[in-house]
Amino acid sequence: MSDLPLRSQLAVALGRTAAKMSRLAGKGDGSVIGGRIGLRLDPELLTRLAKDRKLVLVSATNGKTTTTRLITSAMTPLGEVATNAFGANMPTGHVSALASAPSAQYGVLECDEKYVPQVLRETGASLVALMNLSRDQMDRAAEIWQLAGKWRRALAEAPGTHVIANCDDPLVTWGASTASSVTWVAAGQHWREDSWCCPECGGPLDRQDGEENSDWACRQCHFRRPTPQWALHGDHVVDPHGRQIPLGGIQLPGRANRSNAAVALAVVAQFGVPPEQALPLLAQVKSVAGRYTTVEHQGRTLRLLLSKNPAGWLEAFDVLQPAPGPVALSVNAQGPDGRDTSWLWDVDYRILRGRPVFVSGERRIDLAARLEAADVQFTVVDDFEQAVMSVPPGHLDVIANYTAFQDIRTRYGRVV
Numbered sequence: 001m002s003d004l005p006l007r008s009q010l011a012v013a014l015g016r017t018a019a020k021m022s023r024l025a026g027k028g029d030g031s032v033i034g035g036r037i038g039l040r041l042d043p044e045l046l047t048r049l050a051k052d053r054k055l056v057l058v059s060a061t062n063g064k065t066t067t068t069r070l071i072t073s074a075m076t077p078l079g080e081v082a083t084n085a086f087g088a089n090m091p092t093g094h095v096s097a098l099a100s101a102p103s104a105q106y107g108v109l110e111c112d113e114k115y116v117p118q119v120l121r122e123t124g125a126s127l128v129a130l131m132n133l134s135r136d137q138m139d140r141a142a143e144i145w146q147l148a149g150k151w152r153r154a155l156a157e158a159p160g161t162h163v164i165a166n167c168d169d170p171l172v173t174w175g176a177s178t179a180s181s182v183t184w185v186a187a188g189q190h191w192r193e194d195s196w197c198c199p200e201c202g203g204p205l206d207r208q209d210g211e212e213n214s215d216w217a218c219r220q221c222h223f224r225r226p227t228p229q230w231a232l233h234g235d236h237v238v239d240p241h242g243r244q245i246p247l248g249g250i251q252l253p254g255r256a257n258r259s260n261a262a263v264a265l266a267v268v269a270q271f272g273v274p275p276e277q278a279l280p281l282l283a284q285v286k287s288v289a290g291r292y293t294t295v296e297h298q299g300r301t302l303r304l305l306l307s308k309n310p311a312g313w314l315e316a317f318d319v320l321q322p323a324p325g326p327v328a329l330s331v332n333a334q335g336p337d338g339r340d341t342s343w344l345w346d347v348d349y350r351i352l353r354g355r356p357v358f359v360s361g362e363r364r365i366d367l368a369a370r371l372e373a374a375d376v377q378f379t380v381v382d383d384f385e386q387a388v389m390s391v392p393p394g395h396l397d398v399i400a401n402y403t404a405f406q407d408i409r410t411r412y413g414r415v416v
Helices: 006-024 031-041 045-050 064-074 091-099 113-123 144-156 170-176 255-270 275-282 310-318 342-346 364-373 384-390 402-411
Strands: 054-059 081-083 106-110 127-130 162-166 181-186 205-207 216-218 230-233 236-238 244-246 294-297 300-306 327-330 357-360 394-400
Touching (some): 031 091, 045 113, 064 081, 091 106, 091 113, 127 255, 162 170, 162 255, 181 255, 230 255, 236 255, 255 310, 327 384, 342 364, 357 384, 394 402
Parallel strands (some): 081 106, 181 230, 327 357
Antiparallel strands (some): 205 216, 294 300
16 A cells, blocks of 8 residues: 555545544445545546456346355455455445455455446456346446447457356356457356347347256357356356366355356356365355345344345245245335336246235335236235234245345344
């Protein structure tokens, strides 16, 4: 940090002070305000802080926070790793993460899909991990084909950056295909409703059946799924040497987290961390910023699941307790969530039939209308506590979108 220009040092110091005051005031971890002040004082602060570091950018619509945590854990044998562990995934958060670990030679930064070109340009990241693209916050983010196009242009202009990309997602494949160096990972694509057409020519994509590692190809042009070097098969990963790596020790539940673990293994291998060394470190991750954690309250065990878009709800359904276990759903539509809740109609809620379902949140009526159309029985409650106390002591799965999830975390004891 001492080799930074005086103005940059001042920007870092004032940013840290602002972040500390934000934490003391109970306004969050301070990452955003600290980085915002730092960048206001020195617009090139991110570039200066990234200099001479080996950085990984992790981007996707779903799973980037979790995968960032997994990669960070698996890279600890290399030394200190700078990271934005709590999801501040825009340049302000990146500045705070790098400023808080000035001596770290490695960094793993979760990056909002929209900001990948800017952050790649400003940091010159060594590696970019790209996992999935699906509709999310359409009132804020661009159409996902446009995002993939921006990835293509950014990677074409970054010849020194290696890419780890999920070749089971056609949009990710298209977005990554201009990179000079790519490692393809068959990490699965469980939500396919946003990629039935070829991003290259617009023609139909033909797919093989199968949840994981399914082949695909355009019927009208050359665009097709690349041959993967890493592949997820059920509960194990096959590495480039054909070795089967069991994922049974991973504590994060569901197929989505097996996909995240496969990408993490491929990333850390690029830095010389072999799977046998990485796996025990991946297994140490039990929850991520409150996701998948459990909270005890009045004899009830609440398990918190974050779902922000149709693909995320699909993954949450995958890890529900067996029917007829109760489920509490909560949906808001504040700025961080996206104001438009029409995406609720893209989710197939029929899997909830036969369960006690409770609906809360600012947009509970929107969600109730969708459940009624899906012939799911439910109870609308004005306050989430009503839902909790309406079920007998035992397990309760909670699925909430972003601000509703944060409200619940705060109310029942903020958990990491």
